[in-house]
Amino acid sequence: MREGRDVEKMEMLNHQGACIVQRDFTILLEVGHPGFETARGQLCMYAELVKTPATFHTYRITPLSLWNAAALGWNSEQVIASLEWVSRWNVSAALIQDIQKMMEQYGKLKLHAGPDHAKIRLISEDQQLLDDLNRMKSISAFRMERTSAHELVFSGEKRGLLKQELTRLGYPVLDYAGYRKGNELSLGWRSNKNGSKSDxxxxxxxxxxxxxxxxxxxxxxxxxxxxxxxxxxxxxxxxxxxxxxxxxxxxxxxxxxxxxxxxxxxxxxxxxxxxxxxxxxxxxxxxxxxxxxxxxxxxxxxxxxxxxxxxxxxxxxxxxxxxxxxxxxxxxxxxxxxxxxxxxxxxxxxxxxxxxxxxxxxxxxxxxxxxxxxxxxxxxxxPWKELERQGWIAEVKCQEVRVPFSAELRSAYVQAEGKHQFRLAAENPAKLKVVKRLLERHENAPTLVIGQYLNQLETIAREIDAPLISGSMSQQERMKWFTAFRQGEIRTIVVSKVANFAVDLPDAAVALEISGSFGSRQEEAQRLGRILRPKAGENKAYFYALVSEGSREQDFALNRQMFLVEQGYEYAIVHEQDTPY
Incomplete structure (x- = not known):
């Protein structure tokens, strides 16, 4: 009986559709739709998330997004079937044709090694395509030799540059030309005498x-x-x-x-x-x-x-x-x-x-x-959320805490221009009070305070009595503090942009982001990544983005969060005065 209801529910979702698929390659995904999660999981395979307003998320299909889907094994029929399943209305026939054309371009050209290892063969079943390419000025510069109706031969030294140019022209190449083995190096996994469940x-x-x-x-x-x-x-x-x-x-x-x-x-x-x-x-x-x-x-x-x-x-x-x-x-x-x-x-x-x-x-x-x-x-x-579901990374609760300006700072902000406005918002002194309260709330959790501007970081580090790790610190001293943090000797460290990169802080459970690089999506992903390692007990972590309310920083925060929203993370919006500490 239950199985019948599930089938009926799926048919209903399919009929209603969570998405509005538009002719201009954009897709609007309704956030409140019951099929939101399922549709999002499919769209991320062949479309790029563009923006995430409250009611509809906007995706765009691009040649690159389709080529990456093709590399993962999707074909045009599967992409079109997915679009028709998530779409509220019929998908435009012209859009379907364009998708078919873009995906067919992936693999039309193939590289194979020539009989002479110094040469590479560019092969295509489409003779007209090779004719057209050979007449293009940017391609003729590679001085390729036409050896048959379906083959051009060129110097192996040009392999990368030709692939780059063909991709730019809309024809990504399947490279079967092979690779050198390189010098041999014998290595294996080191045995673990203690053994463990994962061994x-x-x-x-x-x-x-x-x-x-x-x-x-x-x-x-x-x-x-x-x-x-x-x-x-x-x-x-x-x-x-x-x-x-x-x-x-x-x-x-x-x-x-x-x-x-x-x-x-x-x-x-x-x-x-x-x-x-x-x-x-x-x-x-x-x-x-x-x-x-x-x-x-x-x-x-x-x-x-x-x-x-x-x-x-x-x-x-x-x-x-x-x-x-x-x-x-x-x-x-x-x-x-x-x-x-x-x-x-x-x-x-x-x-x-x-x-x-x-x-x-x-x-x-x-x-x-x-x-x-x-x-x-x-x-x-x-997918990030799939690893979370399996317990390989921590479950993260994300909050954007909106911090008000003082009357004096609001006046200065209104009179400022461009980047200076953003900096005033990012360095809002009222964020310090929020940092202190959040540290009290998570007083026993290893915490990172992450920011962009050194003056702001120095002030906060001094006020909360925590070490500041920045690019100017020697590698030796940096490692000393990281080791102390990992061993639990200190509970909080303040870090500059060095935390955006690969830093091994496996025990960090809380991150307080006080400022960032405008709308950098990759930076937001890296920063949240600092707290994703599995945790003992409930396996939970907390990410707080502190943003000045009613400022350009708030607008940039929407863009910063976009990639993580696509991965399934949700940012709860709370106001500083309403935050439960």
């Missing part, structure tokens, strides 16, 4: 390291099938173990590896994790940063060192590191932070396997297509 055991009864089910799926997705693996992005939330996944890919490939990451703290975390969990020795792994310049079979470097140069006109001093050894794998950690200057160098190393790890594909510089063409498509995407 697996080999044939000799030794306890060893075990991947979580979703981590294994991510590694399998990168490895691919039928020769198409070896280049692409794995998208998982902070705290899901992306470092572990990177190491697992390396363990599968058994080759020398260059790992690029966001800062020196992250470099040393990668090194420590590899020494703890794999058989790689200290002699085999090197740090390449501002402090050290070690090139070893596994080398971990910062993006900053790769983009260092003595002047704007000078060459990048250390970019040669990308080709210093015969790397079999290059891992781009936090790929959403990959500096634009590295793209050119990445175009030159297409014969090396490339793995991008990230919590979000969002880039504030709009270079998503370059990531797609030069690092690879999205090969695996694990």
């Amino acid at each position: 697996t055991y080999d044939g000799e009864g030794k306890a060893g390291f075990s991947l979580r089910p979703y981590q294994k799926k991510a590694v399998d997705a990168f490895e691919g099938g039928e020769g198409i693996g070896g280049s692409g992005l794995l998208v998982l939330p902070c705290g899901a173990g992306k470092t572990i996944i990177g190491m697992a890919v390396l363990e599968r490939l058994q080759c020398e590896c260059l790992i690029l990451t966001s800062n020196t703290t992250s470099v040393r975390q990668w090194i420590q994790e590899m020494l703890d969990k794999t058989t790689i020795t200290a002699e085999q792994i090197g740090e390449y940063s501002g402090q050290k310049k070690q090139v070893k079979p596994v080398t971990v470097a910062t993006y900053q060192i790769l983009t260092h140069r003595k002047s704007k006109e000078a060459d990048f001093t250390h970019i040669h590191l990308l080709q210093e050894r015969n790397w079999g794998l290059i891992i781009y950690d936090e790929v959403h932070l990959l500096p634009a200057p590295v793209f050119r160098a990445t175009a030159d190393i297409q014969a090396t396997r490339r793995l991008g790890l990230t919590a979000t594909l969002i880039r504030e510089d709009g270079c998503e297509k370059d990531v797609f063409s030069l690092i690879g498509p999205k090969l695996y995407d694990m």
